[in-house]
Amino acid sequence: MRRFYYILMLPLILPSLVLAQQNQTPTKMTLDECIQYALQNSVNAKNAVLDQEIAEKVILERKSEGLPQITGNLTIQHNQKLPRFFSTKRTAFGFTGMDSSKYKEFLPTLRDKDVVASPNFFQLPSSGTASVGVNQLIFNSSYFLGLRAMRTYRELASRNASNDARCNCECNKGVLWSFDK
Numbered sequence: 001m002r003r004f005y006y007i008l009m010l011p012l013i014l015p016s017l018v019l020a021q022q023n024q025t026p027t028k029m030t031l032d033e034c035i036q037y038a039l040q041n042s043v044n045a046k047n048a049v050l051d052q053e054i055a056e057k058v059i060l061e062r063k064s065e066g067l068p069q070i071t072g073n074l075t076i077q078h079n080q081k082l083p084r085f086f087s088t089k090r091t092a093f094g095f096t097g098m099d100s101s102k103y104k105e106f107l108p109t110l111r112d113k114d115v116v117a118s119p120n121f122f123q124l125p126s127s128g129t130a131s132v133g134v135n136q137l138i139f140n141s142s143y144f145l146g147l148r149a150m151r152t153y154r155e156l157a158s159r160n161a162s163n164d165a166r167c168n169c170e171c172n173k174g175v176l177w178s179f180d181k
Contacts, residue, residue: 068135072133076126082119084119085117088113088115
């Protein structure tokens with residue numbers, strides 16, 4: 001029951017503890033200062049600045065295509081248990097490297113056509129490969145044309161950023177002047 005009273009009292013006491021904006025004094029601004037503040041803090045102006053930054057990053061990304069590209073690859077494979085190699089007695093004897101006069105002594109209990117399972121000597125227990133590649137764009141006319149187009153793209157992005165802010169400012173300035181009079 002006590003908890004219930006505490007929960008009921010919380011909404012009554014909490015507002016008196018919160019001092020959100022009581023110590024802030026209002027600032028007086030001229031019309032030009034208001035316009036400057038609006039230009040700097042409007043959503044459109046901030047989006048235009050972000051668009052300009054994105055354009056710069058896209059330009060850097062496209063320029064990097066002309067730089068040397070280095071790639072590397074490393075592959076390691078280890079077989080815990082190699083598969084067995086199945087062959088006839090005659091084939092297995094051929095891989096032993098023994099003299100042909102000793103064929104009769106090689107697995108004497110098996111016939112020539114019997115199948116023999118032996119360790120796989122064709123496959124290594126571990127293998128690895130490594131490769132490094134370098135690619136360089138030496139001459140590509142479309143790349144150089146793209147570099148020239150990027151300059152125009154940069155100018156267009158910065159022009160859009162300033163035009164957005166100015167257009168909103170001019171529209172709002174006329175409205176403010178009409179209220180000011």
